Amino acid sequence: MDEDDFDPEFGSRFERERRPACQLYLISPPRFDPGFPEKLKAALDGGEVAAFQLRLKDVEDFEVIRAGEVLKPILAAYDVALIVNDRADLAAQLGADGVHLGQGDGSVEAARKLLGKEAQIGVTCHDSRHLAMDAAEAGANYVAFGAFFPTTTKETTHRPDPSILGWWTTLSPLPCVAIGGITAANAAPLVAAGADFLAVSNAVWGHAQGPGGAVAEFGKLLSV
Numbered sequence: 001m002d003e004d005d006f007d008p009e010f011g012s013r014f015e016r017e018r019r020p021a022c023q024l025y026l027i028s029p030p031r032f033d034p035g036f037p038e039k040l041k042a043a044l045d046g047g048e049v050a051a052f053q054l055r056l057k058d059v060e061d062f063e064v065i066r067a068g069e070v071l072k073p074i075l076a077a078y079d080v081a082l083i084v085n086d087r088a089d090l091a092a093q094l095g096a097d098g099v100h101l102g103q104g105d106g107s108v109e110a111a112r113k114l115l116g117k118e119a120q121i122g123v124t125c126h127d128s129r130h131l132a133m134d135a136a137e138a139g140a141n142y143v144a145f146g147a148f149f150p151t152t153t154k155e156t157t158h159r160p161d162p163s164i165l166g167w168w169t170t171l172s173p174l175p176c177v178a179i180g181g182i183t184a185a186n187a188a189p190l191v192a193a194g195a196d197f198l199a200v201s202n203a204v205w206g207h208a209q210g211p212g213g214a215v216a217e218f219g220k221l222l223s224v
């Protein structure tokens, strides 16, 4: 990949040039319960959040669409990007801001065709420099590394060293996301290594002080 491939006009909140500080990227719980919209509002009242990923697992398509339709106006009111996990077609149907693709979730090119040039397309790269370079080459808007810490949210087999984040930031202007078992207590080395975004699920939705308390705790870490 070449620095010249980076288009500064391709504006987005996933652009390191415009938003230099590390930011929070919330990942939804795997099921949508009726109380979730209030939990989301509480989280967003806790401090700044850049993006929210709708990551529902083992549910019918219509449930993803219904959840997305409920959450979309809330996210818009807080100026938070809606990213749909796994499915570019559902992201398109929802008019979401983007899609997150794992290695088995389809190509960046196909997602770009469906979603258009403004869409934010992220790609899981595990602990692989090679996958990250491929994703950037394919036109991704961010690359995601992880799982950095043990997590109960997903079975994981890759455990990158935080130095992969530093390596990436010196190589590419494309933002990098750190994910996996991240809490406000263990995130500092990832921020120091160069993570542009911390993607977090359980540490927010399962926090003893509630989602707002969790986001506020991350806010303290990310504002220093």
Ligand SMILES: Cc1ncc(COP(=O)(O)OP(=O)(O)O)c(N)n1
Binding pocket: 053, 055, 085, 086, 100, 101, 102, 103, 104, 105, 122, 123, 124, 144, 145, 146, 154, 177, 179, 199
């Ligand atoms: C920001 C972010 N990074 C990584 C993932 C994991 O995606 P994937 O490997 O496809 O696994 P599932 O999340 O689909 O179980 C992610 N969702 N978001």
Ligand SMILES: Cc1ncsc1CCOP(=O)(O)O
Binding pocket: 027, 146, 147, 150, 151, 152, 153, 154, 156, 179, 180, 181, 182, 199, 200, 201, 202, 203
């Ligand atoms: C989706 C995903 N991909 C790698 S780890 C992970 C889980 C993130 O959730 P948590 O923040 O609860 O570990």
Ligand SMILES: [Mg+2]
Binding pocket: 085, 086, 100, 101, 102, 103, 105
């Ligand atoms: Mg996936």
